[in-house]
Amino acid sequence: MTDTPDSPPVDITPKRWRCCHCGGNGVDSHGQTCEHCEGLGFI
16 A cells, blocks of 8 residues: 555544344343443444
């Protein structure tokens, strides 16, 4: 790969997978913060 001065750097977006334990809402079925994703909703 060659770098040319005309091409700007490209931002790479990290892949975020939805938590399969809470469904992505960050709260488990008991209303507590999901311990698997720490309440973020993604892993």
